[in-house]
Amino acid sequence: MRIALSKPTYNDEDRRELFARFRAAGHEGLQLKARQYEEYLERPAAFVAEFGDDTGLTSALISNDSLDEAGVERLRALVRFAAAVRSERIVYCNKRSRENVTDADIAESARILSRVGKEAADQGVAISLHHHYDQPVMHRPDFDVFFDAVVDGAVGLTVDTGHLLKCGITDIPRLIADFGSVIDNYHIKDFDGERWRLLGEGTLDFAPILEAIRRTGYTGWLCADEESKADLVPAIEVSAAWLRAAVSPQPTTEGRG
Template identity: 30%
Template sequence: MRLGYHSITWGGVVGEPTGVTSVKDLFYRANGDMQRALRDIAAEGYQGVELFDGNVADFADRPEVLRELLHETGLTLVSVYTGANFIYADSLPDELWRVNRAAELAALFGAEKLVVGGGARRAAGTDDEDYDRLGKSLDTVVDIAERQGLNASYHPHLSTIVESPDELERIMTRSRIGFCPDTAHLAAGGGDPAALIRQYPERIEHVHLKDYRPEPFAFLPLGQGALDFPDILAAVQEAGYDGWLLVELDSYDGDPREAARISKAYLDALLDSSVSR
């Protein structure tokens, strides 16, 4: 398995402000210097990178800049992350337009995977029809990705209608999209990440690794929280998954490169230990 890192740690995530009034423009964006991020990620020994759709879109009119940066660092653009509400009929066409744009850009820069999160929680509450709508939308995302030669996977996420294990089951039975377990979000949603990976082994298309501390709540570099990563990696291997492992840390109180270094050292030691057994 090859190791990659998400650029989110450099600046944290923001949404495109124009998306407040024009849904088609509501890209995610890591609010930092992507050239620094990629150089730091490569310097710490990672082989790949995941970028948000907005950060990739920043290079749409100057693709040679990103291509040269990937060449310089030796990094593979593994995946592009996007998301949407997916449950509102009126805004769905514009949301899917944006997902399609993300898929086109991912393919343009040689990515293998399209990762999506989403499924809005309504102020009035969530009902079963929202899961039906989300499932149908995610099947459309699969179609969009396949047209660009990409594999699509769904990332359960806090603040969406897919947080808990029961909510994950609702969407896994309603859509054929692949599963991208994010270890920290699954744990914070009340699940056991390793058990959920074992529950859906044939659906694993991508993996996000992140540590987690319940009290006080925090996402952390690998090995610094409460998660059982030896068991998580054992579950990933049992599933027959041999693709990219992407470390994704939303923010870090310090140099983001240091966080990447901490997670890489921990993951290298863990993988070496699993190989030697």
């Protein structure tokens, strides 16, 4: 498994510091928030000229948008940008509120994302749904409805541990086992019941979660989705150290006794 970081920044100085420090701390990739790339959407060459052509920098692009007609066209534009900067995937959050959403609405969103997902795959980009608190795929049954409606595997799943817990889904290992065939990305986030926390400082028991991930044979990204109030540099370093320990070979008792 490869380790990555997603961390909001609110000015150009912090963005540049994040881009400069992530590899030195031990991360192999970044999963960028929209504010970190969106001004370059129509100018991908300018993004590369400004920040370099390290594909780890753009391992994924996170988008939080609607699936109305205009939103779908914005997603298509993001696919073009992702292909140009050699991003592996778009991590897509459907920002519609969960209130009054029906199963039919969830299924229709899956079909829409499937159409764009097929187009994206032709350009070498994957589309991965990020479930989210107060978004259409929020409760445990929503996952079944959505992925039953996905066409030809055109949409993957980004599992976010913190959002699962916030949404009341406590058996995270079971969900991982159930959806292992479509999971293509993990956001590893800690939560204390009220706030996002640095990894290891919340209430999540990650040992069974990590074991469930290993059991599926997953080899992709584990991304620390770091949205605590921690300052940038400590957040980068703590997240990298925690993730490196998480993916290190596990001790075995074979041959002992």
